[in-house]
Every structure is written in structure tokens, then in C-alpha cells.
Amino acid sequence: MTILNILTYPDPFLRQPVHPVTVFDDALQTIIEDMAETMYDAPGVGLAAIQAGIDMRLIVFDPAADVEKKEYSVLINPEIVSARGQMISENEGCLSVPDYRADVKRYEFTTTKGLDRFGNPLTIEAEGLLSIILQHEIDHLNGILFIDHLSALKRQLYKNRRKKALKNEETA
Numbered sequence: 001m002t003i004l005n006i007l008t009y010p011d012p013f014l015r016q017p018v019h020p021v022t023v024f025d026d027a028l029q030t031i032i033e034d035m036a037e038t039m040y041d042a043p044g045v046g047l048a049a050i051q052a053g054i055d056m057r058l059i060v061f062d063p064a065a066d067v068e069k070k071e072y073s074v075l076i077n078p079e080i081v082s083a084r085g086q087m088i089s090e091n092e093g094c095l096s097v098p099d100y101r102a103d104v105k106r107y108e109f110t111t112t113k114g115l116d117r118f119g120n121p122l123t124i125e126a127e128g129l130l131s132i133i134l135q136h137e138i139d140h141l142n143g144i145l146f147i148d149h150l151s152a153l154k155r156q157l158y159k160n161r162r163k164k165a166l167k168n169e170e171t172a
């Protein structure tokens, strides 16, 4: 298995909508396994293919973040078909948005439809953390980052901080 390189803000690839998966072959299974390995290595509770530079509507997630069991879920071509209730996702973060966490308004309950890793239809009724993860990862597939849900001021502060950090990396 390969640990994939995770793209970080402001990489323009993270901003494009990605395409549906249409072929469920061995190559796809390898991508899924590499993504899961990358997620546990990071470590994170979810990863969208676009974050690894892969143009596919594909996410892996494990709310338990259990590196021993590695009982992760896969959802392909996911779509949130209904959502209700409001909650604050406290200290939300993203592997593609380094060194930053913030509270984000999310739906508490969601119903998501998609396909499993072999192309069979799947419906996930989610609440709380799982619901947050699904909203966050599906946003990625549409070129949206969690900082897009914050106020323009907070977003600008992060952009400035990130710019400075990248500049320091260059000169270090």
C-alpha cells in the first residue's frame, strides 16, 4: 500500500468539482486501500480522493479513527439527499488546511445516498460526528473547503497566516 501525498490549501486542484466513478475495477480497489492507509497515517477521520489529487467522487472515512482495526467505510458518488437540524461542529479541521481549526455550522442529521466500493447502492442515515464527516468530505468533491463556511474575516486571517507559513517554508 502507498501513502498518498495530500494536497494542501491553496492548491487549485482542491477547488475543482470532480467526476463520478463509473468503473469498479481492481485499480479502484487499490486507490481505496491507498486512501484508507493515507487517512490512518495522517491521521484523520475522513479523506476525499480529490485531496490526493485523484479526480473521482470517492471518500473514505472512519469516525472511530481506529488505526488498529481499520474498519473504514467507502462511499462513491455520494449525494446528501436530505438534511435537518443545526449543530456546531467544534474545532473542525482538515488535512488539506494545515494548522487551523474552527467551529463550523453543520446539519445534525443527514441522509446520504451513494455506492459502495463494488458499485452497489448504499444509503447512510447519519447524525453527529458521522454527519459532519459526510458533509465535510462531500464538500471536498464540489471544490469546497471547511473554511468556506466561516466568516470572510476569519477566512482572510487564515489565508494570510497560510501565506506567511508557506513563505517561511520557502526561505527555510
Ligand code: NI
Pocket (backbone or CB within 6 Å): 093, 094, 095, 096, 136, 140
Ligand atoms: Ni477535509
